[in-house]
Amino acid sequence: MEVYRKLSETYGPRNWWPGETSFEVMVGAILTQNTSWKNVEKAIERLKEKGVLNPKGIRELRKSTLSSLIRSSGYFRIKSERLKVFVDFLFDEYGGSIKRMKRERVGVLRRKLLDVKGIGPETADSILLYGLKKPVFVVDSYTKRILSRHGILSEKASYEEVQNLFMDHLPHDERLFNEYHALLVHLGKTLCKKVPRCDRCPLKGVRWEAQGVRRKELTY
């Protein structure tokens, strides 16, 4: 928790996830796979202009048309297929209603999402946390990198392993998980890159013991 407090007081509220509706957040979660958010924003904007940024709109678009609208987000052929498969799932399971989807038990919904082709653990958890406000911790490459740089975990620890490290030792609070992950991404983007800038890192000297990890002084 000391890590969270430090990041929070340094960077302040990150206001994640940008998006006017739950569905918009879910679409963003798929489009941002291995892609910069900037490129996704343009695609989201084009979908809005066309008035199709809703379950019915995506469902009724031709795949080729959808591809052209989301071109800026990269992997556009694969992602148009993934959006199609996702909205089909939404209609098959919940009649196209996000509200009904939200009523599903988290554990059940997570497993169902993981069965959807094109939705892996990070996308599923982003949909749950940022789209539906469920208390699920999202792990991404920055999270892994930061933890491994600090010697907490191996660089190739499994997704669940990293996720459990947080969820086993933090209160299951949606707002905390939201802010914590957003802060880790911000730190990753600004300082914890391939060539790290540890001299400016706000976590210099901070301990992770509140994570349930044995005391470990960070060394820079």
Next chain:
DNA sequence: CACCAGGCAAGTA
């Protein structure tokens, strides 16, 4: 020019 960005699935051994 190279490298990266808020991953995932499919193929191979």
Next chain:
DNA sequence: TACTTGCATGGT
């Protein structure tokens, strides 16, 4: 299970 490759645009 563990590794490799394809997917693609746009910014630095």
